[in-house]
Amino acid sequence: MQASPAISTPTWNVGDICVRRIDETPLPPATAAWLLPQATPEVVAGQRWLHPHYADDQGVLRLNSHSFALHIDGLRVLVDTGIGNGKQRANPAWHNLHTDYLQRLTTAGFPPDSVDLVILTHLHADHVGWNTREVDGAWLPTFPRARYLTSRTEREFWAGHPMDEARKQMFRDSVLPVEQAGRLDLLDVPPGGAAITPGLRLLATPGHTPGHVAVELSSHGRTALITGDSLHHPLQVAHPHIGACVDTDPQQAETTRRDLLDSLADTDTLLLGTHFPHPTAGHITTHRNAHHLRPVSPTDRA
DSSP: OOOOOOOOBOEEEETTEEEEEEEEEEOOTHHHHHHOTTOOHHHHHTOGGGTTTTBOTTSOBOOEEEEEEEEETTEEEEEOOOSOSSOOOSSTTTTTOOOOHHHHHHHTTOOGGGOOEEEOSSOOHHHHGGGEEEETTEEEESSTTOEEEEEHHHHHHHHTSOOOHHHHHHHHHHTHHHHHTTOEEEEOOOTTOEEEETTEEEEEOOSSSTTOEEEEEEETTEEEEEOTTSOSSTHHHHOTTOOOTTOSSHHHHHHHHHHHHHHHTTSSOEEEOSSOOTTOEEEEEEETTEEEEEEOOOOOBO
């Protein structure tokens, strides 16, 4: 019998912190056209640096679904939990998936029962799916020892926001079971950010959703920022006016992107995109009064 290929875990070092990308699935080519309708092939063609990693020859943007996992201050931390397996979703690309995500997570050194903290940048279906898994017909927390953490503003917004049936279903199978198990913690995140543990802060990055947060990591003078959906694709680095069709406040989302990019431009901070395809990470540089992403390739670990 032929042996299965080893699972590779892309890894970036931020001081003493090793950040691992836990792949779930590439998103279909049609996703970007729906999500970022202003990202036309003509606009994409004007950014040659997007090729070949971030866009194909036809100007179609590539997007992925993945999590980031890291050890920090003695904690095993997971940032966002993807789409999940076996979930009923209105989006056909997300419906009833069967991926090897948990195997990849375990191979990377993060078996579900070892995870201490799950940070949810916001409460959208493609960021909370692996919060739970089905056991004997019931949705139970995938990470039974972990505290799940999101911003209080985020949870309270959805508590008072009218939901269609698809979003209600997502809350029923991926958010409410965590709350009912007493595992969800809500955090006030002021404009200056909220420290979670040494080297780990949440930054308020509203617009995509009201309580959206990004995750800042720091160690030995090195820093990194995990975007969540404050940025969906590297094209938005050059064109921050391009927003997502699901931004709850498009103007605020653009302001957040511009402020974030200006703060990171020409610094050593590593940007880690929650939906960016390989190589996923890079530094923001300025060229002719516009921002670009200079990729930083991972050191793959089997």
